[in-house]
Amino acid sequence: MDARRDVFQAIADPTRRAIIGMIAQKPVNVNTIAEQFDVSRQAISLHLKILAECGLLNIKQLGRERLCEAKLEKLNEVHEWVAQYHKLWTGRLHALKNFVEQEALQPRQANTDNKKKTKNIHKPKK
Incomplete structure (x- = not known):
């Protein structure tokens, strides 16, 4: 061999x-x-x-x-090798999903804050 x-x-x-x-x-x-x-x-x-x-x-x-x-037992080597990268990429994709979800919420909050500031700026002074 x-x-x-x-x-x-x-x-x-x-x-x-x-x-x-x-x-x-x-x-x-x-x-x-x-x-x-x-x-x-x-x-x-x-x-x-x-x-x-x-x-x-x-x-x-x-x-x-x-x-x-x-004799497919040897394919376990491939499975184990792939599994480590599957775990790594699954973790990274979950982190990316969480980041994107947080970013999607932040502009709404920022827009709400900006609208409040804008309203205050345009109020006539007494």
């Missing part, structure tokens, strides 16, 4: 993400996978090899068939 390969490399390619989607529910024959893409079987074999090296699938030989079976 290439030490540089990880789950992030696996999901970086749309073809590999599509393959993961195909095998997530049940094992799928390599030929069936290859038929779904407009690329060579050699290219699909390389994608499958990368997915296997990243620990996202097993290829089992059953007679003449090679079945690809998903």
Whole structure:
């Protein structure tokens, strides 16, 4: 296994993400996978090899068939990485929402204060 390969490399390619989607529910024959893409079987074999090296699938030989079976536990790494940024951005968006809501209230208060001042300025002196 290439030490540089990880789950992030696996999901970086749309073809590999599509393959993961195909095998997530049940094992799928390599030929069936290859038929779904407009690329060579050699290219699909390389994608499958990368997915296997990243620990996202097993290829089992059953007679003449090679079945690809998903091992999606490794996707937890992606989930955990994304979750930290989700938490960060959710917090920032809530802070922005609160700021905008406060700013939306302030002009009304400022306009009310300005109207009071304006009324006082235009009162005739006695």
